[in-house]
Amino acid sequence: MDGMVEENGTTGNPPGDPLAHSPGDTNSSVVVTSVQSVIQPNQQSVIQTPANIQPVQLQKGNVILVSKPNSVIQTTPGSLQTLQVVEAGSDDSLSNDDESAKKTRRDILTRRPSYRKILNDLGGGEIAVGRVESSSECDTNEDSELSTNSIPSQYQTQTVIPGTIQLASQGETVQGLHTLTMTNASTGGAIVHYASQGQDGQFFVPVVTQGGGIGGGPIIAEDQARKREMRLLKNREAARECRRKKKEYIKCLENRVAVLENQNKALIDELKSLKELYCQQKSE
DNA sequence: ATGCATCTGCGTCAATAGAA
DNA sequence: TTCTATTGACGCAGATGCAT
Numbered sequence: 001m002d003g004m005v006e007e008n009g010t011t012g013n014p015p016g017d018p019l020a021h022s023p024g025d026t027n028s029s030v031v032v033t034s035v036q037s038v039i040q041p042n043q044q045s046v047i048q049t050p051a052n053i054q055p056v057q058l059q060k061g062n063v064i065l066v067s068k069p070n071s072v073i074q075t076t077p078g079s080l081q082t083l084q085v086v087e088a089g090s091d092d093s094l095s096n097d098d099e100s101a102k103k104t105r106r107d108i109l110t111r112r113p114s115y116r117k118i119l120n121d122l123g124g125g126e127i128a129v130g131r132v133e134s135s136s137e138c139d140t141n142e143d144s145e146l147s148t149n150s151i152p153s154q155y156q157t158q159t160v161i162p163g164t165i166q167l168a169s170q171g172e173t174v175q176g177l178h179t180l181t182m183t184n185a186s187t188g189g190a191i192v193h194y195a196s197q198g199q200d201g202q203f204f205v206p207v208v209t210q211g212g213g214i215g216g217g218p219i220i221a222e223d224q225a226r227k228r229e230m231r232l233l234k235n236r237e238a239a240r241e242c243r244r245k246k247k248e249y250i251k252c253l254e255n256r257v258a259v260l261e262n263q264n265k266a267l268i269d270e271l272k273s274l275k276e277l278y279c280q281q282k283s284e
Numbered sequence: 285a286t287g288c289a290t291c292t293g294c295g296t297c298a299a300t301a302g303a304a
Numbered sequence: 305t306t307c308t309a310t311t312g313a314c315g316c317a318g319a320t321g322c323a324t
Contacts, residue, residue, distance in 0.1 A: 234309090236295060242311055243293075 232296070235297085238309065239295070239311080240293095242309095246311085
């Protein structure tokens, strides 16, 4: 559950106020004598499924199933991969009217260091990239939106419709080599072979381009469109991963708050008892 | 049931840091 | 210098809770 923290028997804070801990919400019997780092190095994923297959919801019900062993989104190596991305029209046509306003706003803003760096600065280790199973102290048991229990089998055989990109794994035939079919209503079909880099987490690398239009123009346009799709796809996944890490980072901070509050309480109690002892000996 | 406010997650763009 | 990864900001859509 979001907002819940479990650390040495300490439980939670209201969802709307993640850092708010009343003095009474900690277990009074707990005395923290040594506080370890809240964030363990090489911690592992909080998102795990038995089959290591997770559906990634895209817009309008599109689903990606990819093999990325070092990613949160995983499938069994060599398993069928299906990607269907419906072209979302030409969003390149951005109006320049409010672009200047956006730019001005962004110019004012400063960039924070990455969560990895923040966690390192906190001395609590790093958020691991390779994730296999739940971490111990940052385990949150949250219900992942990437839950894999509900992968419909029909996603393994998508129907190619005009304006779509479809990835179909060749499975055991050619290791790591897959075929990406771009079907475009205006330009006709184009087949792209790509090498899947499943081991290092890379998504795919275009290798050969075949087919397509006549002359340089359409080919260049297709290449640019394909590059754009690749870029958007990668950034989509990157944003997803970034948000996951951000949530993990926040939960770790909440954990840290809980631990430090416990430590503070223990020190206050210790100080209190020492004062009493001192007063007793002084009065004698 | 309906309308509204709020929250949450997503995709995208753009800026930036760091690697190559 | 170029490329890639990361992440803040923005806008959108769906879910949820609450008042009417």
